[in-house]
Amino acid sequence: KTLSTTSSNSVLTSTPLDEIEPNVARLHKQFHSETNKLALVQFRLNQLRNLYFAVKDNVDAICDALRKDFGRAASESKNLEIAPGLSELLHTMSLLHKWIKPEKVTDVPLSMKSTPIYVERIPLGVILIITPFNYPFFLSLAPIAGAIAAGNAVVFKPSELTPNYSALISKLFSEALDKDIFYVVNGGIPETTKVLEQKYDKIMYTGNNMVGTIVAKKAAETLTPVILELGGKSPAIVLPDITDKHLNTIARRIVWGRFTNAGQTCVAVDYVLVHESLKAKLVAEMKKVVQEQLYPNVNKNDPSYTHIIHQRAYNNLKEVIKSTKGEVVVGGDTDDASRYIAPTIIDNVSWTDSSMKNELFGPILPVLSYKSLGDAIEGIIGNHDTPLAQYIFTSSSTSRTANKSVDQILRRVRSGATVVNDVLLHVALVNAPFGGVGNSGHLNYHGWYSFRAFTHERTIMEQKLWNEGVLSVRYPPFNDKKDKA
Ligand code: NAD
Numbered sequence: 001k002t003l004s005t006t007s008s009n010s011v012l013t014s015t016p017l018d019e020i021e022p023n024v025a026r027l028h029k030q031f032h033s034e035t036n037k038l039a040l041v042q043f044r045l046n047q048l049r050n051l052y053f054a055v056k057d058n059v060d061a062i063c064d065a066l067r068k069d070f071g072r073a074a075s076e077s078k079n080l081e082i083a084p085g086l087s088e089l090l091h092t093m094s095l096l097h098k099w100i101k102p103e104k105v106t107d108v109p110l111s112m113k114s115t116p117i118y119v120e121r122i123p124l125g126v127i128l129i130i131t132p133f134n135y136p137f138f139l140s141l142a143p144i145a146g147a148i149a150a151g152n153a154v155v156f157k158p159s160e161l162t163p164n165y166s167a168l169i170s171k172l173f174s175e176a177l178d179k180d181i182f183y184v185v186n187g188g189i190p191e192t193t194k195v196l197e198q199k200y201d202k203i204m205y206t207g208n209n210m211v212g213t214i215v216a217k218k219a220a221e222t223l224t225p226v227i228l229e230l231g232g233k234s235p236a237i238v239l240p241d242i243t244d245k246h247l248n249t250i251a252r253r254i255v256w257g258r259f260t261n262a263g264q265t266c267v268a269v270d271y272v273l274v275h276e277s278l279k280a281k282l283v284a285e286m287k288k289v290v291q292e293q294l295y296p297n298v299n300k301n302d303p304s305y306t307h308i309i310h311q312r313a314y315n316n317l318k319e320v321i322k323s324t325k326g327e328v329v330v331g332g333d334t335d336d337a338s339r340y341i342a343p344t345i346i347d348n349v350s351w352t353d354s355s356m357k358n359e360l361f362g363p364i365l366p367v368l369s370y371k372s373l374g375d376a377i378e379g380i381i382g383n384h385d386t387p388l389a390q391y392i393f394t395s396s397s398t399s400r401t402a403n404k405s406v407d408q409i410l411r412r413v414r415s416g417a418t419v420v421n422d423v424l425l426h427v428a429l430v431n432a433p434f435g436g437v438g439n440s441g442h443l444n445y446h447g448w449y450s451f452r453a454f455t456h457e458r459t460i461m462e463q464k465l466w467n468e469g470v471l472s473v474r475y476p477p478f479n480d481k482k483d484k485a
Pocket of ligand 1: 158206
């Protein structure tokens, strides 16, 4: 594998700092001009179509860049990023005409029955979109598509940690999109800091909570609204009712949900909480799944297994494995030169273990057991509340109305999303809101929800002048006859 070694790879040219301010200003100016192209829905659709073909014609090049950046297999990039990204674009293009229609307001007082009242969703202006390295394609394309569909210009800041990919996508997107509505800035902290000094109409940040705080603070200075898509520790809760028949399927799903993209997935299974009566069986089955089914030949040269993005993250993960008080039952091997960490399962972990401090964001799966579901729930709430996702596994009914345990978890643990009996799949839904709650972020997007996130809902009333008589009660002087309550 030929991996990029540092984030300051020469493949990616940083945007000169003095170019940032005039270009952002240029986008604002265009947006406010009488000839703003984004006012035409057909223009927005053409832009989305251009994006679609820029991607469709360059799938291999995109996969190749991602392979160079962190050794990810092409099929993983296609299945997890490119296919959902293209679906999101098609979904948006096919429904945009419907979404932009104003919505009639019903259930109005009698005195306003003859007044046309409706809600129109208007573009916000210029949106800043800052994206992370881990799914750099989908996490860029989906917000950019949503923002443009909603009629906004976009300033895009991709991650500097995927230099090959960011250089390629900057070129492809800049060629595909009109320069009056799209501007890309590349670089690291100095460039992002300069970008954040400019004024926007909304900022969408996807990444870690520490930088999320920097972005939110900066945005607050100019009262700019922010969408934050952050991380967290997402548990897989395995209920005691699992039958032998389902054990292998559940183990496969959990293993995939942890180790795909070498664990660098915001909604990855971060840890397993399994009922004590089942723990030994589940751990043995997950070990078998890793060694015999999903990763039988994994090693530092395996072209189908992703590597860790940079040295700092790699060192932190290695330290977690070294310092854990649990028992490494599978994996644990590492390679410094290629930043490889084998799929690693750690058994007998407690809430205070080194592996349970922060979001792991790597191929390490701690397993904790619980006696009662109440204890498990208290553990989640007390240690890592409001996860971005939670996964519940049961052999009984998946419905909260028929399964009291599922209902108990849903009632008590607030999470960005909950999937019963599977992992990760909700991210690919084009027509369901994706986002966090509390520490895992706020506000959501995808499809219609992106359209809503990037528009302002403006109420419009078209009052008549002939109905002054009906409205006369509102004017002084007041008397008992005018009392409506
Ligand atoms: P990252 O390092 O890729 O950073 C994201 C962006 O922030 C980059 O564009 C980077 O240039 C910029 N940035 C970095 N430091 C900055 C600073 N000091 N000031 C201003 N900008 C700065 O992100 P990451 O931390 O590696 O991403 C991983 C995290 O993102 C994980 O916590 C993961 O859970 C989370 N994540 C969340 C989602 C979601 O949808 N909720 C999706 C993917 C990743």
